[in-house]
Amino acid sequence: MANQNNPHQHPEAVQAVVVSHLRSEVEVATLSSQGEPSERLRCFQRSRSIEVVTGDRVLIERDPEHPERGVINEVQPRRSLLQRRNRSGVVQTICANLDLLLITIAPDPEPHADLIDRYLVAAELDGLDAAVVLNKCDLTAARQPEIQSLIDLYEGLGVQVFSCSAVAGVGLDALRNLIGDRTAALVGQSGVGKSSLLNALLPEAAAEVGSLSGKRNRGHGRGRHTTSTVRLYPILGGVIIDSPGIRELTPEVTDPTRLITGFPEIDSAARTCRFRNCRHDREPDCGVSEALADGRIDARRWRSYRILEAEIRTGRG
Numbered sequence: 001m002a003n004q005n006n007p008h009q010h011p012e013a014v015q016a017v018v019v020s021h022l023r024s025e026v027e028v029a030t031l032s033s034q035g036e037p038s039e040r041l042r043c044f045q046r047s048r049s050i051e052v053v054t055g056d057r058v059l060i061e062r063d064p065e066h067p068e069r070g071v072i073n074e075v076q077p078r079r080s081l082l083q084r085r086n087r088s089g090v091v092q093t094i095c096a097n098l099d100l101l102l103i104t105i106a107p108d109p110e111p112h113a114d115l116i117d118r119y120l121v122a123a124e125l126d127g128l129d130a131a132v133v134l135n136k137c138d139l140t141a142a143r144q145p146e147i148q149s150l151i152d153l154y155e156g157l158g159v160q161v162f163s164c165s166a167v168a169g170v171g172l173d174a175l176r177n178l179i180g181d182r183t184a185a186l187v188g189q190s191g192v193g194k195s196s197l198l199n200a201l202l203p204e205a206a207a208e209v210g211s212l213s214g215k216r217n218r219g220h221g222r223g224r225h226t227t228s229t230v231r232l233y234p235i236l237g238g239v240i241i242d243s244p245g246i247r248e249l250t251p252e253v254t255d256p257t258r259l260i261t262g263f264p265e266i267d268s269a270a271r272t273c274r275f276r277n278c279r280h281d282r283e284p285d286c287g288v289s290e291a292l293a294d295g296r297i298d299a300r301r302w303r304s305y306r307i308l309e310a311e312i313r314t315g316r317g
């Protein structure tokens, strides 16, 4: 270990990954020599200069008197970050060091396609892979035309769509293969079955799943959300992160001119506009208007883009 050569480094520096962070309590898992999460410890942060989030790689020091406890001395550089802006414009970090976003939807609750677009933007701008996971495919018959047109739209944009069912045990091997040795986060609306999928892939996760009536969590000021913290689970060489459901997402876009790259079909049409500063409104020879007219750009995707663009311009989520 590095500390054998460096007398100034703490003698007990241990590599770990943050499993969850709730208020002042941080749960970490020490990393084996293969880099796999193993032993769990409860830690606190020595310095609050960096807020640790689930997925962070940290250096910890064990408490000599309580081996199940420790102190986080250092947060290592992050290779990626999933961030959002809340309604007051404050940037919140959801998790760190992700490779893959699993944008989970279901026939019920009804998918919000704009939310899918926003996750795809976050993935594009943060350099993450993304796939749409259509869970509850055992229920798809109820909304067949709407669901099929969503699948067709996103597949047409080059996004892979995985149909599966946590309850019926369908499509789970494909998900396992997709995750492989990567760190993947299950994200999406509340009730689509993110925690159910986690449990189906990894029964020992024993994550809490929403009751069918949705009554149990009412009256706690959280609506019907079941999962309340972002939490990491090791799975066969990879990692799954389960996250609380959200209704809205304003991805953190530091360079607004890059937003359009999250909408590749609009981006490529806009490159053919006659005017470089075309506002795609009523300008002549506007590539976007042409693509909207002949169906290369879906009208809903265009609205979705414009709304997000306005939000980012005004700095509000």
Ligand SMILES: Nc1nc2c(ncn2[C@@H]2O[C@H](COP(=O)(O)OP(=O)(O)OP(=O)(O)O)[C@@H](O)[C@H]2O)c(=O)[nH]1
Residues within 6 Å of the ligand: 135, 136, 137, 138, 139, 164, 165, 166, 167, 168, 188, 189, 190, 191, 192, 193, 194, 195, 196, 197, 208, 209, 210, 211, 212, 224, 225, 226, 227, 228, 243, 244, 245, 246
């Ligand atoms: N029919 C059917 N129901 C499912 C399936 N997967 C999950 N459900 C049900 O959907 C409900 C919500 O599941 P959860 O796993 O708690 O959903 P979640 O996305 O984790 O919700 P939040 O934690 O609130 O974000 C539960 O009643 C599950 O039993 C499925 O594949 N088919």
Ligand SMILES: [Mg+2]
Residues within 6 Å of the ligand: 194, 195, 196, 208, 209, 226, 227, 242, 243, 244, 245
């Ligand atoms: Mg959940």
Ligand SMILES: [Zn+2]
Residues within 6 Å of the ligand: 270, 273, 274, 278, 279, 280, 281, 283, 285, 286, 287, 288, 289
């Ligand atoms: Zn134009």
